[in-house]
Amino acid sequence: MTISAPRLRIAMQKSGRLSDDTQALLKRCGLKLNVTDRRLLAHVSNLPIDIMRVRSSDIPGLVMDGVCDLGIVGDNTLEEEELSRALIGSKNDYIKTTPLNFGECRFSIAMPEEFEYTGLACLDGLRFATTYPQLLKRFAKENGINVEFCLLKGSVEVAPRVGLADGICDLVSTGATLEANGLKEVAEVFRSKASLIQRAEPLGDEKQDILNTLLPRIQGVMKAKESKYIMLHAPKDKISEVSALMPGKETPTILPLAGREDLVAVHVVATETFFWETMEKLKALGCNSILVMPIEKMMG
Numbered sequence: 001m002t003i004s005a006p007r008l009r010i011a012m013q014k015s016g017r018l019s020d021d022t023q024a025l026l027k028r029c030g031l032k033l034n035v036t037d038r039r040l041l042a043h044v045s046n047l048p049i050d051i052m053r054v055r056s057s058d059i060p061g062l063v064m065d066g067v068c069d070l071g072i073v074g075d076n077t078l079e080e081e082e083l084s085r086a087l088i089g090s091k092n093d094y095i096k097t098t099p100l101n102f103g104e105c106r107f108s109i110a111m112p113e114e115f116e117y118t119g120l121a122c123l124d125g126l127r128f129a130t131t132y133p134q135l136l137k138r139f140a141k142e143n144g145i146n147v148e149f150c151l152l153k154g155s156v157e158v159a160p161r162v163g164l165a166d167g168i169c170d171l172v173s174t175g176a177t178l179e180a181n182g183l184k185e186v187a188e189v190f191r192s193k194a195s196l197i198q199r200a201e202p203l204g205d206e207k208q209d210i211l212n213t214l215l216p217r218i219q220g221v222m223k224a225k226e227s228k229y230i231m232l233h234a235p236k237d238k239i240s241e242v243s244a245l246m247p248g249k250e251t252p253t254i255l256p257l258a259g260r261e262d263l264v265a266v267h268v269v270a271t272e273t274f275f276w277e278t279m280e281k282l283k284a285l286g287c288n289s290i291l292v293m294p295i296e297k298m299m300g
Ligand SMILES: Nc1ncnc2c1ncn2[C@@H]1O[C@H](COP(=O)(O)OP(=O)(O)OP(=O)(O)O)[C@@H](O)[C@H]1O
Pocket: 013, 014, 015, 016, 017, 018, 054, 055, 056, 057, 058, 073, 074, 075, 076, 077, 103, 104, 105, 153, 154, 171, 172, 173, 174, 192, 193, 194
């Protein structure tokens, strides 16, 4: 009998707001996975990893119950599951391995545009449609108001117009869905983004080794996404002014330019946003050939 080596099992959203970014992240980490719509447990061919594709609301529970070793899920879903499990005394521990840089949204209370909002107190006693009642209840309790809620798993914004609720508490990113449904955001309850979570029990040496390979890659992909490689030609006597304009903490590399005594090439990895205004200031200092390029991978 042969005992197969353990494979790290990662839960991700099958389809929805987080699925494309999650799949792109895993691919950029070098995972070769064959994802087709019907394949719910996708095998990674070049690493001992399996990807389980499920509803995002099931991910926290799958990780907390130890069915999956890791999961990629929104903080709102995670916190809601943790609060609901605490209520019924179910196992609700996990480790937040790393925050991720996608799925950013806020969980906010929104009211019909004509509602006169004068502060949280005026929401006392009202009824809200929401997908995340525990997050809303905790917020109401912390702010000394009583709210009623009705549960809707999607299209929450329709509730006030059809008389189901006075207001809603739902996820907002651009605000376009609120606007399209005659609602206005009045209070932010929770800020969310995606996170990589891990089951609370130790993974065991072999799975931990796989995670030790994967985690620096995830961090490298995120860092690369936020960084840019900048190259420009600068007047030799302006190097200190040019360096001071560079965003981020990296020291620029200064290289000679063949046949030019007056100019040098400056290369730098910018870890913060590189604005058009900065480029204009560089140009005003006499710099030229300014290139801002994306970085695919970063390590160290
Ligand atoms: N408009 C948005 N902008 C950015 N992130 C969002 C937005 N809406 C939702 N999210 C994030 O993506 C997660 C998944 O949302 P999505 O609407 O795709 O799934 P769902 O239909 O609520 O859940 P399930 O996968 O369980 O069916 C949310 O829990 C939240 O963290």
